[in-house]
Amino acid sequence: xxxxxxxxxxxxxxxxxxxxxxxxxxxxxxxxxxxxxxxxxxxxxxxxxxxxxxxxxxxxxxxxxxxxxxxxxxxxxxxxxxxxxxxxxxxxxxxxxxxxxxxxxxxxxxxxxxxxxxxxxxxxxxxxxxxxxxxxxxxxxxxxxxxxxxxxxxxxxxxxxxxxxxxxxxxxxxxxxxxxxxxxxxxxxxxxxxxxx
Amino acid sequence: xxxxxxxxxxxxxxxxxxxxxxxxxxxxxxxxxxxxxxxxxxxxxxxxxxxxxxxxxxxxxxxxxxxxxxxxxxxxxxxxxxxxxxxxxxxxxxxxxxxxxxxxxxxxxxxxxxxxxxxxxxxxxxxxxxxxxxxxxxxxxxxxxxxxxxxxxxxxxxxxxxxxxxxxxxxxxxxxxxxxxxxxxxxxxxxxxxxxxxxxxxxxxxxxxxxxxxxxxxxxxxxxxxxxxxxxxxxxxxxxxxxxxxxxxxxxxxxxxxxxxxxxxxxxxxxxxxxxxxxxxxxxxxxxxxxxxxxxxxxxxxxxxxxxxxxxxxxxxxxxxxxx
Numbered sequence: 001x002x003x004x005x006x007x008x009x010x011x012x013x014x015x016x017x018x019x020x021x022x023x024x025x026x027x028x029x030x031x032x033x034x035x036x037x038x039x040x041x042x043x044x045x046x047x048x049x050x051x052x053x054x055x056x057x058x059x060x061x062x063x064x065x066x067x068x069x070x071x072x073x074x075x076x077x078x079x080x081x082x083x084x085x086x087x088x089x090x091x092x093x094x095x096x097x098x099x100x101x102x103x104x105x106x107x108x109x110x111x112x113x114x115x116x117x118x119x120x121x122x123x124x125x126x127x128x129x130x131x132x133x134x135x136x137x138x139x140x141x142x143x144x145x146x147x148x149x150x151x152x153x154x155x156x157x158x159x160x161x162x163x164x165x166x167x168x169x170x171x172x173x174x175x176x177x178x179x180x181x182x183x184x185x186x187x188x189x190x191x192x193x194x195x196x197x
Numbered sequence: 198x199x200x201x202x203x204x205x206x207x208x209x210x211x212x213x214x215x216x217x218x219x220x221x222x223x224x225x226x227x228x229x230x231x232x233x234x235x236x237x238x239x240x241x242x243x244x245x246x247x248x249x250x251x252x253x254x255x256x257x258x259x260x261x262x263x264x265x266x267x268x269x270x271x272x273x274x275x276x277x278x279x280x281x282x283x284x285x286x287x288x289x290x291x292x293x294x295x296x297x298x299x300x301x302x303x304x305x306x307x308x309x310x311x312x313x314x315x316x317x318x319x320x321x322x323x324x325x326x327x328x329x330x331x332x333x334x335x336x337x338x339x340x341x342x343x344x345x346x347x348x349x350x351x352x353x354x355x356x357x358x359x360x361x362x363x364x365x366x367x368x369x370x371x372x373x374x375x376x377x378x379x380x381x382x383x384x385x386x387x388x389x390x391x392x393x394x395x396x397x398x399x400x401x402x403x404x405x406x407x408x409x410x411x412x413x414x415x416x417x418x419x420x421x422x423x424x425x426x427x428x429x430x431x432x433x434x435x436x437x438x439x440x441x442x443x444x445x446x447x448x449x450x451x452x453x454x455x456x457x458x459x460x461x462x463x464x465x466x467x468x469x470x471x472x473x474x475x476x477x478x479x480x481x482x483x484x485x486x487x488x489x490x491x492x493x494x495x496x497x498x499x500x501x502x503x504x505x506x507x508x509x510x511x512x513x514x515x516x517x518x519x520x521x
Contacts, residue, residue: 077308078420082496093417108309108417131308 056172059122059137062115062153063160063168067105070162073134076110080126080135088119089126105132113158117142117151133178136170199276203227203250204284216269216280217248221459227282228459230292230321232299232406233358234270235461241363242270245356246295247321251288254279266291289325296326299356302336303407310354312408314421314493317460318356337381344374344387345394347413347472348402352384355409361385361401368465369395385409396435399471403454403462414472415443415451422493424450426486431479435467441486442477449475455486 019025045052065073076093094111096104103109126135145151160168171179198209203220204227210219218236220228229250234242242248248270252263257277266288269280282288300322307313339352357376362385365374374387401410424443431438443451452471454462474480488494 075308076417077313078423079308082420082422082493093419095417106306106309 054139058139059124061117061138061140061142062120062126062158063136063138063140063170064110064113064155064158065134065136065170066160066162066167069102071101071103071105072109072159073105073132074110074113075106075108075132075134076113077108077131079129079131083125083129084120085123085125086119086121088116088121090114110155113155115153115158117153118148127173133174136168136173138168138170138173140168199274199278201274201278201280203280204282210274212273214274215242216250216252216267216272216274216278217242219274220269220280220282229269229282230317230325231270231459232317232321232356233360235360235363235404236459237461237465238360238363238367238404241360243268244359245299247292247299247325249288249291249295251281251285252278253281253285292325293327296321297331300326300330301332302353303356304336304338304353306354310351310408311411311416311421312354312405315460316408317406339384342387343413344410345398347399347468349411349413349416350385350387351409351411352386353409354407355385356407357383357385358406360404360406361410364401364404365395365398368397368400374401396467396469397465399468400454400462400465402471403456406460412451412472414475418450419445422496426488426494428455428483428486429480430483431470431474431481433467433470436470437464437466438470439464440466440470440480442480442482444477447477449477449480458489 067073076091078091081087081089081091091110091113093108096107096109122137124137127137142151160166199212199214200207200209201216201219203216203223206223206225206227208219208223210222214222217229217231217234221236229248231242231248232245234245234248246268248268249266250269250272251266252272254260255263255278256275258275260277269282299318303318307316307319310316313319337353342350342352344350359376362375374385377384377386399412402412405411421443424445427442427444429440429442431440439455440452441455442449443453452466452474454464454466457463
């Protein structure tokens with residue numbers, strides 16, 4: 001077969017020389033390498049006492065954001081689910097009833113929203129696809145569990161708390177374009193419908 | 198017979214054919230988009246102006262070009278007429294302007310709208326629209342209205358195509374909806390929210406190019422691209438009974454008429470078929486509906502499209518072009 005790269009080498013089994021036959025020089029040079037490692041910096045991180053620094057673009061557990069007044073931003077449009085290469089996201093939608101405006105931002109909301117964390121590959125495509133800035137990947141880790149079923153995260157885990165201290169900061173995950181867009185109130189199409197005379 | 202040339206492609210069509218119909222006979226990418234014209238509805242067309250084309254040569258007898266861009270759905274062909282659609286930058290620019298006008302009052306609520314994924318305005322905006330709006334003023338807004346137990350009217354999304362009024366006029370026996378007011382203030386209404394209960398009134402949902410008229414029973418049930426379209430039929434006394442079922446799992450979420458490649462209903466279906474037969478056992482399933490592979494509806498459907506089309510005996514070339 002014709003090789004595709006020139007990295008393959010033909011193995012030649014030639015007669016060993018005397019120094020190779022007595023093995024000692026090879027053993028000694030090997031021990032030298034081992035010995036030299038005593039004086040090198042240890043690369044091991046003593047987890048959990050020590051933790052490694054996270055990258056600025058680390059993608060961990062998802063969060064479903066709320067807006068300023070605490071209403072859920074997700075409108076269950078399904079674009080995250082269709083963008084998901086691992087098919088980890090499922091949802092069902094429901095219609096907002098009068099009086100629930102403080103809970104849900106728009107007339108449709110996700111009644112259930114589930115991400116299977118075992119399927120998820122943390123690529124961040126859901127975040128890219130979201131037209132409502134509702135889903136973000138955060139710097140939190142997904143905990144280990146004893147049961148496979150517990151890895152299907154529902155809204156109880158994914159949606160952030162209403163209280164200010166329970167909000168999850170995602171400013172690192174927002175692009176300059178998103179932040180610029182947010183400044184313009186005239187682009188806001190989520191205002192409550194006014195009755196026309 | 199008249200010979201007409203559209204973007205360099207010639208066809209012989211009977212007298213009285215419109216440019217749009219002739220373009221559709223030729224097919225391909227050079228067919229002007231249409232938002233209000235509906236071949237199955239008489240006197241439709243002429244409102245939205247998305248189908249405007251340039252007539253660079255009026256006819257053999259009078260070769261002068263027409264002075265302005267003309268709506269191809271209302272302009273009949275002349276012998277020797279030469280028409281430019283996609284080859285004319287003037288047409289494309291004008292069409293962009295028309296789309297901008299259509300989108301002036303149209304809300305950006307596609308993430309909520311049930312029509313998203315099969316919306317003609319979405320496709321049109323994607324192909325001809327600008328990425329940003331230049332409109333600073335508040336968009337006009339209406340409360341949504343329930344027209345009867347089955348249909349929901351989102352007047353905010355309406356683009357005034359008049360198709361639903363033509364359906365009510367021509368398909369159903371007594372019309373109870375129409376256009377109120379004039380100009381910018383005009384709106385579709387049933388006048389005191391009078392219930393539409395004609396047998397074929399459900400067809401207004403199918404003809405609506407946007408999400409202004411939607412199926413209340415399917416409201417927010419699922420996005421279009423998570424459902425599977427299946428051709429099915431049943432014995433119906435009122436209509437042909439040939440429909441498309443939109444399934445999710447074993448559940449029938451929605452029943453619509455079968456849409457041809459121009460997005461028009463092949464046959465009108467009655468309200469009984471559309472709204473009351475929501476069980477899989479009510480129907481004889483013929484097989485999966487073939488949707489355009491480029492459509493978002495065919496996304497994530499792991500059926501072997503090639504195999505299906507081979508089984509149905511379609512030649513390979515057509516198969517790859519995604520034509521029916």
